[in-house]
Every structure is written in C-alpha cells, then in structure tokens.
Amino acid sequence: MRAELTHVNCWIFDLDNSLYPASANLFALIDERMKTFIANLLSVDLAEAHRVQKSYFHNHGTTLSGLMQSNGVDPHDFLSYVHDIDLARISADPDLAASIARLPGRRFVFTNGDASYAGRVLDKLGLAGLFEGIHDIHAMDYVPKPDPRPYTAMCDRFGIDPHAALFAEDMARNLEPAKAIGMTTVWIDNGSEYGSQGADPAFIDYHVDDIAAWLTDILGDENI
Secondary structure: HHHOOOOOOEEEOOOOOOOOHHHHHHHHHHHHHHHHHHHHOOOOOOOHHHHHHHHHHHOOOOOHHHHHHOOOHHHHHHHHHHHOOOOOOOOOHHHHHHHHHHOOOOEEEEOOOOOOOHHHHHHHHHOOOOOOOEEEOOOOOOOOOOOOOHHHHHHHHHOOOHHHHHEEOOOOOHHHHOOOHHEEEEEEEEOOOOEEEEEEEEOOOOOOHHHHHHHHHHOOOOOO
C-alpha cells in the first residue's frame, strides 16, 4: 500500500459508472425506463417525459427526488420499474474483484440507486460478497448525493471515521461533501455524462480513469 494511503481502513465506492465502465451505458436502459414511467404517469409523449426527467435530475439531484416532491411518486414503485433492465452489457471483472478483495479494512457501496439493483450489478460483476454494506437511496431517506446529509448518515450508520475513509466516484461533484468531512477522494474520470461537472482539485485527491488499474497500482505486487 502506498504510504500516503496507509491511514485508510474503510473503502467506499459509488456503483454505476464507477465499478463498471461508463461505456457500458446501463443508464441508457434506465433512462428509457424513466421516460416510459414519466410518460405513463403524466400522460405525455416520450419527448416531454425526457424533458421532465432531465429537469428533475438537474434541479433535484435525481429524477426520483423530483418525482417525489412534484408528483408524490412512491419511490419503491419507481425504483423497481426503472431498474428492471437487462445487465448483459456488463460482465465479471476478475482484476477489479481481486484488487477489492485485497483492500485492507472495510468496504462499502454508496449509491443513489437502491440496494436490490446494486446487488444484481455486484453479482454480475463478480463482486458479490466483497462489501460489508450498501448505503442506498432508501437509507438516505431519498436525499441523494451530493447533499451532505447522506455522507454523515452513512458514517453514523456503519461507524465509519471519515478521516480514515476513501470514497471513489465517477461524478466529481459528489466528492465535495466527502472531502468536507475528511475523506480521501478519488474521481473516476471515465467518460460519465456530467461526470466532470463541478470538478475542482480542491476536493479531488486522486484523478484516475480506471479504478481497477489504480487499485492494482496502489496495492503493489502481492508477491513481493
């Protein structure tokens, strides 16, 4: 382990476009499901549904937050519908699995999605069983990243010392609250839509384009 990271005893990862490449574009499938859900809910065409979806995303942090606040949508119904997608676009990543398994200390997933979907994705990636817990949108009381509250709530829930924790995420803006409470931050800059929005070196400790390669690098050769 690199000397500057020996203080880290808790490793926290975002899920989508972080533990698998953004090029897999699972969001395209989720986006289609979101548009259909909104079109059916509001009795509008898909073009208008797309406009509403993106407006809610930008103004509320997630489409779900906008739907809950503006339309009284049940989050369980929405999440179950939009995450009912085929995961054939992603596959097991043995290198990433091996590196995560070697990380010293505890490991968590911190996602604006829900735990059921996250579990399916982790299983498809060959990462099932490597994480102690998943802090999902239900546990956040539907207040998504980058609002600071879910970060402190996760630390309280799992007894995490943020000064001994590292958070890796593809959306740069979601790293600012993590840095503010003392976490070491890693921006996975791999082409996510809006991933670079709000990026600032002041709250980004490491800027990487491949999380598996970076973990392999910081862990060094296990045979030495």
